[in-house]
Amino acid sequence: MKKTYITTMPDHIGSFLKASECFASLGINITRVSYNKAVDSHTLFIDADGNEQQLEKADIELKKIGYLQTDKDERSIVLVEFMLRDVPGSVTDVLRLIHRFSLNISYISSQENGSAYQAFKMGLFVDHEDRLKEFLREAQELCPVRVLDYNHTERVFDNSIFYQSFVSGLMQLTGLPEGKRNDLLVHSNLVMQMLDEKGLSPFKTFDSISRFAELLSVCRGEAFLPRISRHRVAGDTEIILIEPPCGSNTAIVQSAGETLFVDSGYALYRTEMEALFRSLLPDYDRMKKRIFITHADVDHCGLLPLFDEIIASRKTRDCLLLEHRGEYGYREQNPLHRPYISICKALTFYQPPEPEKIRALWDTQGEQANPLEQMGFFDFGELHFEVYQGKGGHLPGETVLIDYQHHLAFTGDIYVNMHGMTREQAAYNQYAPVLMTSVDTDPALCALEREAVMQRLGAGDWKIFGAHGMMKSYSLHAG
Numbered sequence: 001m002k003k004t005y006i007t008t009m010p011d012h013i014g015s016f017l018k019a020s021e022c023f024a025s026l027g028i029n030i031t032r033v034s035y036n037k038a039v040d041s042h043t044l045f046i047d048a049d050g051n052e053q054q055l056e057k058a059d060i061e062l063k064k065i066g067y068l069q070t071d072k073d074e075r076s077i078v079l080v081e082f083m084l085r086d087v088p089g090s091v092t093d094v095l096r097l098i099h100r101f102s103l104n105i106s107y108i109s110s111q112e113n114g115s116a117y118q119a120f121k122m123g124l125f126v127d128h129e130d131r132l133k134e135f136l137r138e139a140q141e142l143c144p145v146r147v148l149d150y151n152h153t154e155r156v157f158d159n160s161i162f163y164q165s166f167v168s169g170l171m172q173l174t175g176l177p178e179g180k181r182n183d184l185l186v187h188s189n190l191v192m193q194m195l196d197e198k199g200l201s202p203f204k205t206f207d208s209i210s211r212f213a214e215l216l217s218v219c220r221g222e223a224f225l226p227r228i229s230r231h232r233v234a235g236d237t238e239i240i241l242i243e244p245p246c247g248s249n250t251a252i253v254q255s256a257g258e259t260l261f262v263d264s265g266y267a268l269y270r271t272e273m274e275a276l277f278r279s280l281l282p283d284y285d286r287m288k289k290r291i292f293i294t295h296a297d298v299d300h301c302g303l304l305p306l307f308d309e310i311i312a313s314r315k316t317r318d319c320l321l322l323e324h325r326g327e328y329g330y331r332e333q334n335p336l337h338r339p340y341i342s343i344c345k346a347l348t349f350y351q352p353p354e355p356e357k358i359r360a361l362w363d364t365q366g367e368q369a370n371p372l373e374q375m376g377f378f379d380f381g382e383l384h385f386e387v388y389q390g391k392g393g394h395l396p397g398e399t400v401l402i403d404y405q406h407h408l409a410f411t412g413d414i415y416v417n418m419h420g421m422t423r424e425q426a427a428y429n430q431y432a433p434v435l436m437t438s439v440d441t442d443p444a445l446c447a448l449e450r451e452a453v454m455q456r457l458g459a460g461d462w463k464i465f466g467a468h469g470m471m472k473s474y475s476l477h478a479g
Contacts, residue, residue, distance in 0.1 A: 001049070001050060001051055001052055001055060002031065002047060002048065002049050003047070003048055003050075003055050004045060004046070004047050004048075004186045005045070005046045005047075005062065005068065006045060006068075006163075006182065006185050007019060007043070007044045007045075007046060007067040008043060008067060009042055009043075009044050009067055015044075016033075016035070018067075019044070019046065022058060022061045022065070023046075023048055023050075023058060026054045026057050026061070027050065027054060028055065028058055029049045029050065030046055030047070032047035033045070033046055033047075034189050034190075034192075036192075036202060040163050043163045043164075045186065045189045045190075045193075078123070078147060079121060079122070079123050079124075080121070080122050080124055080136075080139075080145060080147055081120070081145070081146050081147075082119075082142075083118075083119060083144040083146075084110075084117060084120050084143055085116060085117060085118075086115070086116055086117055086118050091110075094139065094142060094143070097135070097138055097139055097142065098124070098135075101134075103124045103125060104125040105122055105123065105124060108122055108123075109121045163185055163189065166188065166206060166210075167181055167184045167185050170184055170188075170209070170210070170347065171184070173214060173216075173217040174213060174216060174217050174268070174347050174348075176346065176347070176349075183342060183346050184343060184346055187338075187339040187340075187342040187343045188209060188339075190339035191205060191209070191340055191435055192206065194336065194437075195434075195435070195437075198437070205434075205435070208431050208434050209435065211431065212347075212431040215245070215246055215424075215427060215428050216246050216266070216268060216347055216348065219244070219245040219246055219269075220268070220269065220272065221272070224244070224272040225245070226242050226245065226276070227243040227422055227470070228240065228243070228276075229241045229243075229470065229471065231463060231471055233406050234255065234383065234406050235382065236255060236381070236382055237253070237254065237255035237381060237382045237383060237406070238254050238255075239251055239252065239253050239254075239463075239465065239471075240252040240254070241470070242273075243425065243468075243469070243470065244269060245422065245424035245425060245428060246266065246269075247265040247266040247299040247300075248264070248265050248413075248467045248468060249263060249467050249468060250262065250263055250265050251263065251410065251465055252280065253380065253383070254381075255380055255381025255382050255383055256382050258380065258381045259281065259287060259289075259290070260290050260291070260292060260380050261289070261292070261307070262291070262292050262410055262465070263293055263294055263300045263301075263412070263467055264291060264293070264300065264301060264302055264303035264304060264306075264307075265299065265302055266298075266299055266302040266303075266348040266350075267303060267305075267348050267349045267350050267351065268347070268349055269302075270303060270349075273303060288308050289306060289309070290307065290308065290311065291304065291307045291310055291311065292378075292401070293310065293311070293312050294399050294400070294410065294411075294467060295394065295395045295397055295398040295399065295412055295413065296312075296320055296323075296329060296330065296395065297331060297395060298331070298341060298345050298348065298350050299348075300467060301320070301350075301352070301353075302349075302350055304320075304352070304353035304357075305351060305354070307353070307357065308357065309357060309359060310353055310358045311359050311361055311378075312359070312361075312397070312399070313360060313361075313362050313363070313375070313387075313389055313398075314360040314362065314363040314364075314397075315330075315397030316397035316399070317358045317359075317360040318397070319395075320353060320358060321358075324353070324354070324355055329341075330395055330396050330441075331395060334441060336436060336437050337441075339435075340432065343435075361378065362375045362376040362389070362399070363375065364389055368389065368391045368392075371391050371393065371449040371451075371452045372388050372389070372391070372400070372449050372452035372453060372456065373388065373389055374386055374388050375389045382406070383403050383406060383408065385401040386401075386402050386403075386404065387400070387401060388400040388401075388453075388456065390446075391445055391449065392445065393414070393440055393441060393442045393443070393444075393445030393446030393447070393448065394412070394413045394439070394440050394441060394446045394449070395413075395441055396441070398412055398414055399412065400412065400414060402457070404458065407457075407461055407462045408462070409453070409457065409462060409464045409465065412467050413439070413466070413467050414449050414450055414453055415450050415453050415464065416466035416467055416469050417468070417471070417472045418468075418469060419469070420469035420470035420471075420472060425469065429468060454474075457474065457476060458476065459477055460475075460476065461475045462474040462475070
């Protein structure tokens, strides 16, 4: 049984030794450690492997020595201004008071201004609000004092609570509940450690996560402005393509009186997308809602709980079942992708669908030999698709639909229209490759799959609907 401990350690020699001895005495093996003083001088992440009883005892022992953070953790950085007389030794009494209260100074700034006083600013690390109030009362007896800021500042006055401040910012952006805090703490650290070992600056990583979260949050409500286009692909068949600023496209296929959705975007935009569905489909609330998903990535499956029937390949269904059981899906089984996907699921409120809604219509027997192989057929209204499965270059279970009669293809993420993205889509899509190192499970294999898709299309004027970017017009003529 493995558990991640987010420990708060005093910044002095022997701190990690003390925690290590605690684990060793209980027979617990430490499998991962992450500490970077330049990022956060107090927070140490420890992955421990032991049985349930051992880990419960470790919880008790670490709490006894004050190494475990709690929900009531009141650690804060307070920026205080002391108005001191501009004479030798004026700051000494203040420093003695700070020492008596055992407060850590994280920031100091003062300069004479030609008056009889200096505004002496200090950033103080405080672990209890009552203790701060008592300190300020005594400080007022020495000189005029005012609190300039309380954990909300443009400057970084202390790095000792970086993780808590960073995650609090993410939670405020997206409105996440407090129960998601530890998951975000652990996976933000994991992605930082992974990319740090590959030479990427930790602060570049945290900046990327913050910008990604900001892009997700600013596109909500009235700012949710997807690009919408309509495409007539047969006599009685129209495709409405919805391209949100963040996440996958959603295509609505209306053919011969039937409606089929293809992919569904992020759960974060459920309210906005349902309002859009109702405006585009007057009978939305009365219809049986069917959806086909090209693969089981979080940005394609966020709205699956809305649907009555989910059509997928068997591998895609199996991935969704793993997630429903609380296990790692295919993407999270890749250690390089797991931290980003976990962060993404938390920030977008992802929940897997109920298993009974999923219909696996296609399966392949044995090991797939080629990058792209046909595995069946799918008829919908006027459309007659051949169904192909990729070998897993982007994600196992990835599926492509090709209608040769109407020169129509749904290609998921195997082929996307990179040059047909809006500015917002392009900005959103730049972060996953950084935070995951690659959006593909096997980039070289995915390139072969993409090439195989294009080879399968044959002569004619094609409409290609990838999962990101606008519809791609593609012409190939014989001879």
